[in-house]
Each structure stands twice: as C-alpha cells, then as structure tokens.
Amino acid sequence: MIKKISLAVLTLGILASCVSPKVYKELESKYNNLKKENRKLADDNEILLAGKTNAENELKKLKEAYDSAVEERDHLKNEYDATRANLDNLKASYAALEKNSSAAIAANSKKNRELLAQLEAKEQALNAESERLEKLKRELEQRSNRVAELEKVIADKDMAMRKLKNAISRALTDFEGKGLTVEQRNGKVYVSMENKLLFESGSWAVGGEGRRAVQQLGAVLGENPDVAVLIEGHTDNVPYQGHGVLSDNWDLSTKRATAIVNILRENASINPENLTAAGRGEYAPIASNDTPDGRATNRRIEVILTPKLDELTELLNENE
Incomplete structure (x- = not known):
C-alpha cells in the first residue's frame, strides 16, 4: 500500500x-x-x-486447559473403570455369598434371636441383682452407722468405767495391802476384799475397818447411779463348822454378801435397784485351796461394777 x-x-x-x-x-x-x-x-x-x-x-x-482437562478426564476414566471393575467383582462375590449362605444366615438369625432372648433375661436378672445390691448397700450403711454408734457407746462406757475404777482406787487408798484390790476387766470394775478385812472367821458381821472401806466405796458408787453393783460372797472349800442359823459355806457367803449390801444401802445416794447380793460358796475359787494363803485368797467379797447398757440395748433392738 x-x-x-x-x-x-x-x-x-x-x-x-x-x-x-x-x-x-x-x-x-x-x-x-x-x-x-x-x-x-x-x-x-x-x-x-x-x-x-x-x-x-x-x-x-x-489449549493448555483443554490438554489438562483431557488428562484429568483420562485419569478419572481410569479410576472409574477400576472402581467399576471392583464393583462388579463385589457384586459377583455378594451374589455368590448370598446364594451359598442363605441357610447360614437363617441359622445365625435364629441364634441371634436366642442370644437376644438370653441377653434380655440376663439384663432382667442383672437389674434385679443391682436392686438387691443397692438395698444391701443401704442396709450395710445403716448397720455401719449402728455399729459406729454402738462402738461409741461402748467406748464411752469403758471410759466411764476407767474413771470409776480410778475414783475407787483413790477412795480406797488407805486399804492397799490389806487384802483389797481394784482392777478393770472386760468392761467391768472388780473390787475384791478378802474376808480378813471384813469379817471374823465364820461370821458375817462386818468389822469397823471393813465397814469404813465399804462406806468409802459406797461414796463413790453414790456418784455413779448408772452402774449396776453385784456383791458376790466367796468362801474356801473348808466345810462350815458353825451352828445355828447357817447351814453351809454357800449360806455363809450369801449372808456376807447381804451384809455388804446393807451397808451400801445406808448411803441414800445409792439406788437399791442397782444392788444385787449373791452367794457363790466355794465354787468360784481364784487360788488353790491346798494352801493356807490360797484359802485366804478365796475367802473374799467381790464387788462387780457393770455399766448399765440401756442405751446399748436400745440400739441393738433398733437393729432387729
């Protein structure tokens, strides 16, 4: 141009x-x-x-996008073809399994139903057992609380008896070494007084020093109204040789126990309902009767002090 x-x-x-x-x-x-x-x-x-x-x-x-799309399409097609082949194989396998395992499936279905019924029965039994265990747990907790209360009552009673024993020991200090002992055993306090401190041979009349010892014991008991007092009379095994109103050692031991009770009753602070007299004769020795010392030991009055267990009894009755 x-x-x-x-x-x-x-x-x-x-x-x-x-x-x-x-x-x-x-x-x-x-x-x-x-x-x-x-x-x-x-x-x-x-x-x-x-x-x-x-x-x-x-x-x-x-063109570049087209080539990429063609490549992606070919890749997807290959994956599709492989997936399709796997699907066809799975379908074939499933068809074979379905054909060959119909009886097995039916048997398994029946077994599953049986197992399900057993499971339901077990579940019901488990629920019932769980309820029973829960009830037992509540009862156990209640019993544990009761036991704790009982243990506390017993501990308090033991403490009270220890204090009583110490108080009696202090009150009867003047009679140490004169045939008098005070000890605590099995939740009780035992005051043992040999007859030489209290009585003349073959007599149930309490001497002056013995009376003073019993009165000092009564002063302590008057301050402890919740204690039951059992007075036991004991002799050795030598037969009673006296005459008159006594017939034997058992009778003598009872008279002596009653004499101690009568002295204690002179203290208005002591409730007579708390006092019990008992004669044991020669049938509860604490030493051998073959020696003079043993026989002297066996001739004794034992005052057994027991805490009243009304509170403990109430707790035990509540547990029934």
Whole structure:
C-alpha cells in the first residue's frame, strides 16, 4: 500500500509539470485522501495485530486447559473403570455369598434371636441383682452407722468405767495391802476384799475397818447411779463348822454378801435397784485351796461394777 502511494506521489509530481492547475488540485486532493486512508489502515492494522496476539495467547491458554482437562478426564476414566471393575467383582462375590449362605444366615438369625432372648433375661436378672445390691448397700450403711454408734457407746462406757475404777482406787487408798484390790476387766470394775478385812472367821458381821472401806466405796458408787453393783460372797472349800442359823459355806457367803449390801444401802445416794447380793460358796475359787494363803485368797467379797447398757440395748433392738 505504501509503495502504491509513493508511486502516486511520483506520478503526481511528474504530471504537475504537465497538467493544469485545476487538475493538479484534484490530484492533490486525492493524494491527501489516500494519505488519510493509509494512516487509518495502518492504525487498523496495528489493532488487528494486537487482537491477533491476544487471540493467540487465549488460544494457547485454552489449549493448555483443554490438554489438562483431557488428562484429568483420562485419569478419572481410569479410576472409574477400576472402581467399576471392583464393583462388579463385589457384586459377583455378594451374589455368590448370598446364594451359598442363605441357610447360614437363617441359622445365625435364629441364634441371634436366642442370644437376644438370653441377653434380655440376663439384663432382667442383672437389674434385679443391682436392686438387691443397692438395698444391701443401704442396709450395710445403716448397720455401719449402728455399729459406729454402738462402738461409741461402748467406748464411752469403758471410759466411764476407767474413771470409776480410778475414783475407787483413790477412795480406797488407805486399804492397799490389806487384802483389797481394784482392777478393770472386760468392761467391768472388780473390787475384791478378802474376808480378813471384813469379817471374823465364820461370821458375817462386818468389822469397823471393813465397814469404813465399804462406806468409802459406797461414796463413790453414790456418784455413779448408772452402774449396776453385784456383791458376790466367796468362801474356801473348808466345810462350815458353825451352828445355828447357817447351814453351809454357800449360806455363809450369801449372808456376807447381804451384809455388804446393807451397808451400801445406808448411803441414800445409792439406788437399791442397782444392788444385787449373791452367794457363790466355794465354787468360784481364784487360788488353790491346798494352801493356807490360797484359802485366804478365796475367802473374799467381790464387788462387780457393770455399766448399765440401756442405751446399748436400745440400739441393738433398733437393729432387729
């Protein structure tokens, strides 16, 4: 196109020297129009070239995307084909299993129903046992509380008896070494007084020193109204040789126990309901009767002090 315009310009120059002014102007006008058209065509050509470049770039991207999509499609297709093959194999295996195991499935179903029935029975038994255990647990807790209460009552009684024993020991200090002992055993206090401190041989009349000892014991007992007092009379095994109102050692031991009770009753602070007299004769010795010392030891009055267990009895009755 540029060559054509250059040729036209050259031709126009040649003609200008040969043509009239009017023709020249017409040619010049045509030249200018051609020149404008050439510029416009050049601009259009640039736009087209730029469009072409963009189109080529877009085409390249589309081709790359297409190739990637084809690759992904082929990959997916391969996975689909493999999955499809696995599915077909599984279907075939399932069909074979279903065909061959119908009887086994029926047997298993029956067994499952039986096991389910057994399980329900076990569950019911377990629930019943759980309820029983819960009831036993409550009862055990109640019993434990009762035992704790009983242990506390017993401990309190033991403490009270220890205090009583100490109080009696202090009250009877003057008679230590004179055939009097005080000890605590099995929750009870035992005050043992040999007959030589209390009585003349074969007599149940209490002497002056013995009376004083019993009265001092009674002073302590009067301050402890919750104690049961058992007075036991004991002799040795030598038969009673006296005459008159006594018949034997048992009778003598009872008279002596009663004599001690009568002295204690002189103390108005002692409740007579707490006193008991008993004769044991020679049938509860604490030493051998083969020696004079042993026989002297066996001839004794034992005052057995026992805490009243009314509270303990009530607790035990509540447990029944």
